Each structure stands twice: as structure tokens, then as C-alpha cells.
């Protein structure tokens with residue numbers, strides 16, 4: 394049981410936003426879903442949002458979970474799910490952007506509309522809506538693998554300064570335009586939305602950012618760079634979930650397991666020395682995969698009690 398971790402994650406006065414990041418395959422979806430189920434089972438109104446383009450949430454819960462609306466999760470009262478699909482999000486976002494552009498054509502050209510980061514911007518845009526109008530106690534985010542998530546999260550920084558510039562230039566232009574209409578209302582509103590979303594992400598009271606890793610060399614290296622990348626964005630990582638640890642009681646003299654456990658022991662010590670400041674939780678390697686409700690509840694219990 395980890396009282397420390399559940400303590401920082403419990404919603405008190407306002408909605409808690411819980412993020413799980415990390416390298417592909419380390420157990421982000423497992424941790425995010427186990428956490429969401431745990432909170433729902435403890436009577437907190439919970440939503441799980443995935444920004445991973447794969448269909449993992451649908452697969453875990455064995456039901457169709459799309460990006461257009463939250464759906465109640467079967468057999469877990471208090472839990473809803475949503476899977477933001479970057480391609481769909483891009484379509485909606487592009488329409489909105491084109492609309493804005495056409496109102497102020499000439500100021501932008503088509504540059505923004507054709508940016509290669511459109512999917513990330515669109516995903517982030519949809520994701521911002523969740524931070525703006527939370528209608529539950531806990532929102533758990535199952536983010537995409539680290540590199541892509543960082544790009545998504547970094548986006549509003551460029552986007553915000555870009556919009557700032559456009560607003561300033563737009564105001565100059567607006568002085569020359571005959572009508573009193575505020576052509577830049579939409580832009581200013583978006584900038585405020587993004588600024589607000591970033592303030593939520595950077596606030597360690599409302600947001601808990603956890604990184605999932607394995608006690609192995611490459612996930613450790615990726616964790617180190619993710620911590621640094623998030624720090625650059627002003628987002629503090631608070632906890633590390635070290636997954637698939639081999640417990641001594643399962644070894645029973647097996648040479649293969651002894652070798653793996655010894656390897657892990659070295660990396661666990663390395664994790665302790667490199668990352669002394671975080672709450673650390675070890676999750677054992679289970680003898681089954683963690684893809685149904687009962688194993689996810691078991692994981693929730695191990696982690697949060």
C-alpha cells in the first residue's frame with residue numbers, strides 16, 4: 394500500500410488531474426486504468442481520457458470508447474471513458490481554425506492550417522476542454538509514449554506565443570478596419586484556454602504527473618529525459634511507478650528468475666540514487682497480463698491500498 398501516493402492523488406476541494414507517462418509498453422494504460430477503477434470504486438466520479446491513437450481503452454474495457462463523447466464504463470459505476478483520436482480531433486480543429494482564418498484572412502495565410510503538428514495541436518485542443526470544464530472528481534489521463542506527449546504538451550507554448558503575436562498584429566490591423574467587430578475574439582479566447590490549461594498542468598496541487606518505468610537501463614534513461622523535458626515546461630513529476638518488479642517470493646530457486654531479479658536489483662538501486670526526490674512505488678510482475686477488471690482492481694489495491 395502506498396499512502397503517500399494516494400494522499401497526493403485524492404481530490405479534496407477541486408478536481409484532480411492524474412497523468413501517467415512513460416516509454417511505450419511499460420504499463421501506462423495499465424496504471425491509468427487501474428487508478429481510474431480504484432477511484433471510481435471509492436465513490437469518486439472519475440473519467441479516464443486516453444490521447445493514445447491506438448484503441449487500448451476499448452480493448453481493456455471490452456467496449457467501444459470513442460473520441461466524441463464520454464461513455465459509461467460497464468461494470469464500473471462512477472467511471473466514464475473517452476479516447477481522443479488525433480485524426481478525428483484534427484478534422485474538428487481544422488474546421489474551427491479555417492473559420493478563424495477566413496475571418497482574418499491575410500493576417501495568417503495558410504501556414505498554421507498546414508503545420509505538420511496539426512494532430513498534436515488538435516489533440517491538445519480537445520484535451521484542454523477537459524481541463525476547462527471538469528464535471529467529475531478525478532480525471533485520469535493515459536498519455537501517449539513520452540516523446541509524443543512531450544511534443545503535445547510543448548505545443549501550447551509555441552501556440553500561445555504565436556497567438557500573442559497574431560493578436561498584437563491583429564490589433565494593429567483592426568485599427569485600419571472599418572467595423573468595430575473584434576476579429577480576434579476567437580484567438581484571444583483560445584489563448585486564454587491554453588494558458589489556463591498550462592496553469593493546471595503546472596500546478597502540483599491539482600495535477601499529479603507520474604512516470605511509469607521498468608527497472609531496466611533504457612526506461613531509466615527515458616525517464617530521466619522525460620523529467621527534464623517536463624521540468625522545462627514547468628510541469629513537475631511527482632511520482633515514479635516501477636513496474637514488473639520480480640518479487641523474491643516467486644523466485645523459488647529458478648536460475649532465470651534469479652538472474653532477472655539480480656539485474657532488477659541493480660537498476661532499482663540506480664533508480665533510488667538517480668531520483669531521490671520522487672514518491673516511488675514498485676508494482677510486481679503479475680503471473681497474468683493486466684487486461685481485465687479483476688487484475689486491474691488487484692493492481693489498484695497493491696498501489697493505493
Ligand SMILES: Nc1ncnc2c1ncn2[C@@H]1O[C@H](COP(=O)(O)OP(=O)(O)O)[C@@H](O)[C@H]1O
Pocket residue numbers: 415416417418419420421422423424449636637638676677678679680681682683684
Ligand atoms: N505488472 C504487470 N504484470 C503483468 N503484466 C503487466 C504488468 N503491467 C503491465 N502488464 C502488461 O504489459 C502490457 C503492456 O502494458 P500497457 O499498460 O498496455 O503499456 P503502455 O500503455 O505503457 O504501452 C499489457 O499487456 C499489460 O497487461
Ligand SMILES: [Mg+2]
Pocket residue numbers: 421422423445449535
Ligand atoms: Mg497504452
